[in-house]
Amino acid sequence: MSFKTAERPVEIPLMILGPEREILYCSDAMTSVFAAAGANPPPKRCVDAELFDICRGDCPALAVFSAGETRRTSAVAKSRKEEATSYLITASPVKGGAEKTMACLVALRDVGAGERAEHKLDVLKELSEKSTSSVIILREDGHIVYANRAAVDYTGYSLAELVKRGIFFFPPAWAGRLLEAVHQTASGRSVSPFEAEIVTRGGEVRKVEISLSFCEDNAGSATFYVVMNDITSKAELIEKLIKVKEGLEYEVAELKFLAELAEVLIGTARLDEMLSLILVAVTAGQGLGFNRAFLLLLENGGRYLRGRLAVGPSDPEEAGRIWSQLDFRHQSLRQMLESIKVSGFHGDARVNEIAGLLRISMDDEDNILVRALREKKTYNIDDAYKWGESVAALADLLGSGAFVVIPLFTSRDKPLGILLADNMINKRPITDVDVEKMKVFSYYVSYAIERSMLYQELEEQVEKLNEVNEDLKKNKDRLVRAEKLSAIGEMAAEIAHEIKNPLVAIGGFARYVLRRMSPGDKNRSYLEIVVNEVERLERILKNVLDFVKPMRFNFVNTDITLLIRQTVNLMHGELEESDIRVNYHLDESLPRIDVDPDGMIQVFVNVLRNAVQAMPGGGEIDVRSSLQDGIVVIEVEDTGCGIPEGGEEKIFEPFYTSGRGQGLGLGLTICSQILQGHGGRMKIGRSARGGSIARIELPLRRNGGV
């Protein structure tokens, strides 16, 4: 703490002590007193110097700290010179929060001269000349018989003037008070030092502390020895201290409020919820205490200012009800904000209607809200009707002629919106302090809104990232599948080749021997088994090697509808044998597309053959084609036994079979590869009729096909 804020040096001995009697401030005059006592510079704690005879006993500062009241006492100061000086000590408390005494102001007044003069006027005069305090000697009627040099300097009047005009430099009331004290002293009663005011020649009003004592002049008539000590500086200092104290208290309250709000808002990321909290904080008694608050945010890329939310009662009746409820609950601001958060506060209907009407173009440069934002200036409108038509119109809409408009900016100085508050219900004028509080609060509001907006942005981006991630995962799955296929393929090719040659030799010689066997040979049928089994193995190998074979497509602009019909015709025998009927539902207007006809036939054959195998007892196959969003969709639906449970995912895996047909389980894998080469794909699912449905998708325009 530093109290060295007085602009003028304090001319009276003055110090401020802390609770341990540590010296917080020491005026130059006080330093001189310490120096005279041999303590130069002054000690840290005043008691250490033992400046006065009372220091170890009846210390007025200690009494001030314990009692909290001003104490006066007289004491004799130690001095290295022969003469000890007597002082009147005034110790006053400096109070902080909760009336607690924070410090003690100690002022000294030199009264030594008067008391040792033994009432001898001449001696008094002589001594007084040296005194730095202003001394005048009065008669009972107020005539001045003497004034020392200090008094002449202090009042600005010459000795002659003072002697001629008396105590005219006291304003009448204070002159009366002085004469009263004179009479009191004259009648033998003692008078405590008192404060008064004088007006100097320069017209300056000064505060003085007056002490007076009775003395006789040489002629034996009654005179009064009056000492005036300037306490203007002291009074100013105290006033300043009080202001500092008030400022500190205000700042503490402000910090507490912001800390409470911060704590609640930090737990709030959603913009709407946060805006509600902010407005409640503006209107709550525990917060900024306005009646109503409106929040406007910039929209449409900053082109419009729009009322987003408002809080407050719509009329005094409602206000009374709400406020009494709030008082009754006795919640702290924090509790209130928390409960609002929990209850999902949506603002008050009526004021929000008003807020909804607030939509201002940022081009409307006359508008007070636009101006506040453009000029970055707070407007405290005390009487809207003096501010011109535009402001008056806003006042009409709000139903309030006085309001404060505070612009909100992001930390990077980008305009955000406007916070508007008024006291529409109780009509309490909006003070500068209110505006200052609101301004401080607005920084916080801006930060919270900005943070929330960033959070929202972040959430959106996280969502986008998630989507991208999902895509990546799908692509990764595809890649893994392709890699798996290729690894299996390589291995299969290797094995197939190693097996193929011995197999050809085994089968070839078996046939050779079989041909030369007599028809009646009993080993003939065994050899036939060898031949047939080798043939079966060779078929399997052929499939594997076909699968391994890198696919090359020969794309031809093809009528896909015709190709479907041709494929079905190719399988005519197989279908008839299994007693299966094919129903066409083909879109005859399908555009021609670029496909590898052989590859597509292989796909159709595979799909149809699967259908045939699924219906050993006969059935129906529906073949449909259509154009959906630029994709040619061909569906083949059967009335068979469907995909076995859990088979949907494995169906495209190499070597997966349902166990029904004689296939190797590579058919759909190959189909899938062919379709991928066309930029298309294939899905197999259960049909509504219990059978399976194969859906083939081919893009109208092929990109990236091989």
Add this chain to the structure above:
Amino acid sequence: MKTILVVDDEEHIRRLYEAELAEEGYSVITAATGREALEKLGESLPDLVIMDIKMPGINGIETIQKMLAKDSTIPVIINTAYSSYKDSFLAWSADEYVVKSSDLTELKEKVRKLIGPAEA
């Protein structure tokens, strides 16, 4: 008598083809590698060559190219486990392409098609 050169690194395949083609009435000489095949070609000129592709050392296609550089009139049948070489332009120089099978019917048909029956 019409002579056929069978080139294959697998001994049992060579013996099978030898037996089968001899049964058809053809005279058969064999080679286990591309190098040996080219040497045999220098000794006597066969009427037809049946060539495997995947062999250690010089592979079948290279062998055919070297062979045809000397005499482009000898018909060649490529006989391999893979059907994929069918698409290779290197295999176009061959007259026929037969995928290896224990059933030699197709191979024998192609032989007949190219050089006629043995007794003719």
